[in-house]
Amino acid sequence: MTATLELPTPETAHEAQEALRELSPLATRRARRHVRLRADGDNGASVVVPRAAFDLFLEILGQMANGNAVTIVPIHAELTTQQAADLLNVSRPFLVSLLEKGELPHRKVGTHRRVLYADLAAYKRAQDQRSREALDELTRQAQELGLGY
DSSP, X not given: OOEEOOOOXXXXXXXXXXXXXXXXXXXXXXXXXXXXXXXXXXXXXXXXXXXXXXXXHHHHHHHHHTXXXXXXXXXXXXXXXXXXXXXXXXXXHHHHHHHHTTSSOOEEETTEEEEEHHHHHHHHHHHHHHHHHHHHHXXXXXXXXXXXX
């Protein structure tokens, strides 16, 4: 369901940065639907990669270059409450309270709750939007009061 990489070592982060630097020019050619990658070695095998997969690969390299671990979650995946809490960066009890208040859809499998990743992503987008709106309002108030924002 998910694949998680451990935190990259400094050497791996450097390699990811170099790979990103080499591959980034290919990302500017948006008209292409595919990218052909060729492997070093005796046979020089090449493979055609769909554009969307290549863009995700660049994002993974960028995160690794910054020293971040990367998790890949299919959009239709069902997550445990702990996995969902980890993705929202909240505690599991806080996430369970959201489920119990009906703020986040879920289903029960026996006694265990499961959350669809798509629902979790929609909740996070809505929360992020509310945060941006609150920040905009605080900025507006600070400007009205002449606080230099």
